[in-house]
Amino acid sequence: MTKRYVGIVAAPGAPDALAKKIKKDLPDILAEHFEEDYEWEVEVFVDPLTNYAELTKELFQKTEKYYSENDWDYTMFITDLPIYHNDHITVIDLNEKTEVGVVSLPAYGWPPNKKGILDTIVTLITSVQADNDRDEAARDDTGRDSLVSAFSPYFKTSRLHYDSDYREETGSEHSIYQIDDNLRGYLRLVSGMSWANNPFNMLRILSGVVALAFATGAFSMMFSTMWNLSNIFSTWRLLAVSLLAVTGMVTWIIISHNLWETREQEADIRFLKLYNGATLLTLLISLVFYFIVLYLMFLTAGLVLLPPDYILRNIGEEEVGIRFYLELAWFATSLSTVVASIGASVQDKSIIQESTYGYRHRFRLQNKEKD
Template identity: 30%
Template structure:
């Protein structure tokens, strides 16, 4: 049993007027019991609001954004939203999904069916709360031991910043990072950042075009031979920063709030977003290098390569060419990312993990 005096995780239940609100009233009582029984590591508080959040038609990203705005306004830690709108994942209808970075889960009440509605909503909501806390398929889904990974992340989520902490900016962010490391790792892992680039078609197209151009251009071969390792490293870091900043700034992924109550929430969101983009871009860069090296060995004939460089070539020369090609391709990806719509970047950056109906 959690200590009643300990900091609590506040879960907001938001229900659209109508049938969803009828279910939401029961869900508040059900979650109060289930969370105390299954996740006793922390104290729990359940808040309730009746709000449609958006005017239909609206997509899932709009619902998540509206729920996130309400979460910050009410100073909740997590939000579970019951909507009468349909939800989709990869173009297919789903019952529910969660965005761990936003701390928001959505449940489409009509998709649960007419039979056993209260039970299905209750089971689905519990699964979504676990997902929001960063639980993976490998972790247990039953009662969480206090020493388990989910329990440790929940304690970090419940912990309140020191009331006397007046640090600002980078200092406060560093304190949030050090004090919520497990929670952040769970949020980022659930967000599947390594899939970021594959969901940005324009950025990928520009990346491939720039990479092909670099591989077949003799001037690039000579540049790779003469730059040196220090400059090559600087170009690589610069290319990764270019596409990362383009995605975060261009799509306005950085969250701001002047309310001191939600400083921790905003800092967690920005840290998770930055980590997601950084891991996604680095994964793209690594994949480009792995692809560029064998393609360079296949397409760039040693004799032609040696004539362009003016000396005999070896594996090191091909490694340098693959390295510079990866950097230039990443720069091309940054240009392509600038052409992506804000909605496309947000959908790529934030993974909505679908949930199927509970039987």
Template identity: 25%
Template sequence: MSSSDTPIRVMLVADPGVAARRIRKIEAAFTAEAREVLADDVTVEIETRSVRISPDGTLDIKALGELDAEHLDADAVLMLTEVPRHDEGRPLVAELFAESRTAIISYPTLGIWATKRRIQEIFMDCLLQLLPDSHGPLQQKYAQRWTQWTPTEGNGRHRLFARSGTGDLRTILGMTVANDPFRTAPKLSGALAGAAAVGAFGIFYFSIWQMADALSTARLLSIGVTAILSMVVWLILTNRLWDKPTSRDLARVVWLYNGSTVLTLLIAVSVLYATLVVTILIGALVVIDPDFLADLIGNEISFFNYLDIAWLSAAMGVVAGAVGSTFDSSMDIRRITHGQRESQRRYSEEELG
């Protein structure tokens, strides 16, 4: 631990949602580590706020300057944003602004393994570089193997780029995690209600039992996949979730937005499908008598016969659930995607003028 006569105050700022939850989870551990490395009198404070986005899809750096002005007594301001950042064709993990003692860390560029430890290490790396004293040996401790710092001549800015050639894939996965797809499924209540109502017919209709028994496993799987994809396409089209680039410069970022939207909905609809399969399976086991089912299909009955019935019924239900999704709040569904959330905090040309 280094000694210091002056207390060190660190501000942690996060976008609302996943970023804010991650910040709060690392607060205690980050504070303890900062005190161990720097001084006993390090204090850490947390603030939740969104930074506006310029028409070109980048974070408004002027707004970050205002953030620094609000915390003049802070020795460092570390912001975790859910905005995916790119520069020079590479994912930008973090960026330091020495004059304003501010660092921006992009949560999506950390990928699917954005663990509490990884976020904490990147925060410590940024903090040590923002403080006036040299902490070279300590910075090596927090360096990530898949990243590399690049200084920008003359303006006191340092950028941390992802080294890996799979940076875009890591960013899409990180954006999907930030979309919180497992919390998305409950927002599809209308779709779930419609899917459950239609899927329940599979428990009572003999023809569905016979069809499920006649279909091969491969065909049943393909039916399920087709049902999931159909609902994803329906949700994207009816809620206008597909973003279009307004300029060539934004094409790459918009591609990331659309990729994370598709992946988020695939996960959410798959969760809905799995829920239906389990629910219908339980209902079928309770309602359908094994001997009656055996007489009807002319074969011995096993657990897999019931699973086939539940799988096929759930596929029918998901297709019907696409129609039911029209009764869900369009705004709720749109908010699950990065592009739609960011459009809500985007400056218009008139506001900037």
């Protein structure tokens, strides 16, 4: 039985975690796609360079290094870099000479489906093998069109198209599969970058803030002032208070942790918009889940600690239903979020900053310069 080796080089964090999941399933799926009796072995390496923002030249030079230093039959790179080619968003870049593929994870949007990435790698490998089996003269654009058709189901909101270009850093032609850099493409890229930032990890970091907010809000719930206000506030007013609270907390976290990228920090306006958009979306996703968790905590506390008969004697209503408790929990969550934003500023800055592209880019760039 002939052994075949697949090397996957992934950026640390989300791409690395996804690559390790793919590693378990890839050998069996490849065995099903090839008639030959191959024994497939998959190796995963983590390389920080595949996470340098904008340093695509170094990225493609690194692919050459891995290709020459490892005896792999197929080499795939998974990066969380947003990669551009001729003002289009690159999804897949395949070196025609070395047949090394680079997959840009953010271009797959939120979340980058494991099956989608797995199918992409399998399709690239089978396509490369099919090209190798054909004579050079027999190769045409049919194979490229079939790849576009194979990848397109994962880009239903964006049109995927093919292009080719010569890259000086690799000294060879590249087959490039890309999507348009329009509003839909931008939103897809930003959402994918936010997934790579791991907003749920940021939520875990803010667990101390949740405790502070709950302690403050639970104490306020004991007084009739909050009961009366939540009872007389309309749904629209409660919604406005919530939006103001979340907006204030996002703004405070960005300012206190220096998360907003400026022209002095980032020269390319295109990446500046991507970084700041991804930071905003990451924080909003984290705080939405934070808000839901805190709301459920206050709803439970209100139902347990506040008997309806006792509340009736203070708010002048004839009866207290479930709506009262729902609105009270909503109001308490909004008010405590304002207090919690102050607590967020004293959290470990480095941990929160590491959840943003701009900070990781500058940190790794500084380490590169030191090396």
